[in-house]
Amino acid sequence: MSVNQYSFSVTVWQISVSCIIVFVQTTELTSLKRDLDKQKEQASAADMKIKWNENKLKAEQDTHKVFRVTAVALRRLIQESCITVYPHLI
DSSP: OOHHHHHHHHHHHHHHHHHHHHHHHHHHHHHHHHHHHHHHHHHHHHHHHHHHHHHHHHHHHHHHHHHHHHHHHHHHHHHHHHHHHOGGGO
């Protein structure tokens, strides 16, 4: 084998190895992109759940405020009724 043929064989081998390395890196990059997309979807889903829970909590707080106001008004009515019906107990 002459020096030129040996040199050509080494160059072809180096190119083959380089191609394999590029293929492996491309495969890894594709896998990493897929994982990144999956993480983005999970983050988006978590954000949606947080917003939904915040809205639910706000609705419950509003309901509680209305209930509290109604309870105070009812207590006042009951006290006034008791005073009217049973003034001798006071």
